[in-house]
Amino acid sequence: MATFFDISGASKIIHVAKYVSLGNDENFEKAGEELKAFENLPDSEQLANQFLSPPISLSEEDTFNWFFLMDLINFHFYYENGQQYTVTFKNQKFVGSMGLAAAINRWLEVNPHAVKPEILANITKEELQKILVDDSGTDIPMIDERFAFIKSTYPLLIKKHQSFLEAVISLEFSPKNILEYLQNNFPCFCDESDYNGHKIKFHKRAQLLIKDILTNCPESVTKRGFTTDFSYLTAFADYRIPQILCNFGLLLYNDELKNAIKNGFLENSKMEIEIRAFSIIACERLKEITQLPAAQIDTILWKMRRTIGKELDKMHPFHKYYTTAY
Template identity: 35%
Template sequence: MVLAILESCKQVLKDSQDVKINYSRIPYLANKICEKILNGILVPEEFKKSPLHPKFEDEGAVNWIFIIDSLNFCFFDPNNKRHWTVTWKNEIYTGYFGLCAAINKAIEKGINLTDMKICKNLTKEQFYEILLGDDGTTLPLLEERYLCLQQSAEVLLKKYNGDFKNCIVKANQSAQKLLEIISANFPYFRDESIYNNEKVLIYKRAQILIADIWSSFGGTSLGTFHDIDSITMFADYRVPQVLLYYEVLEYSKKLKDKLINGTLLLHGHPEEVEIRAASIVAVDFIVFEIKQLLVKSNSTKICNSIMVDTYLWGFRRENAAMLENTPYHKTLNIFY
């Protein structure tokens, strides 16, 4: 299935009207990321570096990751100029990390959201209160998030004894098999579009769920996947923005003007599909280039799309002011 993701994205690029890859810019970015890998700054276990993420490798950590990634989508609100923030342990968090902080705060208060029975019985009002920001702001698509939580809990309780670990065990150490299990059982992870009458597979959130488990467990125990390198990057808003900043992606003037003006792109719109497909293909080329560099350096260190995506996503957060004038697309949907 992952090969179909990459292949379907390559097919989009053949007909793409508004997004192109500038292959001549790939070596520069690949060299930059390769240095981080060689210097031990970018490692497979990046997930554990955050104080918000689980530090123990157990079933509770697996369910925590599953719940977080069931709710991990769309953190910008076109109707609210204020940032949604959550304070936890005297630190203020926004976006994805704000979600982690909100879930951790709920668990500390005795609402154990790693227990699927508790998730299933949570009322909408209780859920909304958990995600209430510091100043009373809320996240967009709250109703959709609540439905995702309910469906997650219900499926796990009915089919997998309430533990996502059982999905992983059933996958038999195959990332692709786990991807099939996730997409077959949880519709809100089934991220697909139609482009030129052909189905395009993206599966951003399903793949990030697998990647988070791999990274959290350091590629061992429940995080062992013999085909982890077949996972593509996670096509969202911000990684394409960084690729555009580094001129790896090129947008048409028409598309750039739309993004600068803040025009929302619908999920499945040709321009939106082109941005996401080009990002997946571009990162695949970057990974290939980095692997060649690692071989030339006689290094035993590894690289895959997960690590490159992690670097690019983190780069945007660390250099938000620098990328302020680099446009990025915005879409209100549950898929990223």
């Protein structure tokens, strides 16, 4: 069966890449074994406490609206000084994307209807700043871009469907159909890059949104007679998955790229594209070894990265790049 990887264009740069290459077969086999072992383990208490989900009080429709908002603005969670976006919710600190989830859940305690499209379509920048402010009182990074995404997207969603749930029901919960729907109707979900004339499609946030609803809302899918098969998807190319892939020796960076990462934000777009493309390629190889869907491999790697924590940042610093893609 054809998958999104087949049309992504990621494999086109394998033989022309300058900064990134793949590790050897032995490393991939060993990593595959570790992934399968990790998948069979229950989440540790330390790991489970890092995750946030929509409040159970939300309706089915608003649960889907929660994930839509979350992945619409799920990008770039670090400041120029290297600090991560951090939000305390119910006496616990959450960082990065989970900090965003914490901010949304904090808002829902004040406004139970906060994630409804008609509310978000009319939100002001000042309101959004207060909702997403971090613990230091600083705006979330790239607040202007997040506000622009919300203001441009929700009127389009309302025009086509009253809610995201209504949309995905009409699309039969098909990952391929939903991905095409998001790309064709919401420009801010478009995530494509040009590498020496080759178009590479990543669509990280769109794919993550699909995986989120299929994984977290299976009853909504199955009760309507559909399946939760997300084998069509690739891994979600961002700045954290490459870290853990480097730790396994599956991605190899040359000295020029390593130095660029250490020096701060990447300015060479080819470096950034190679990192993301090779991350997808590496996860496809792990898919062949483990027989697990690439999107599931992504989730396992993401959890493994969180388990290692800050030690990984020291061994393999993540690349920084100004982008709304991830």
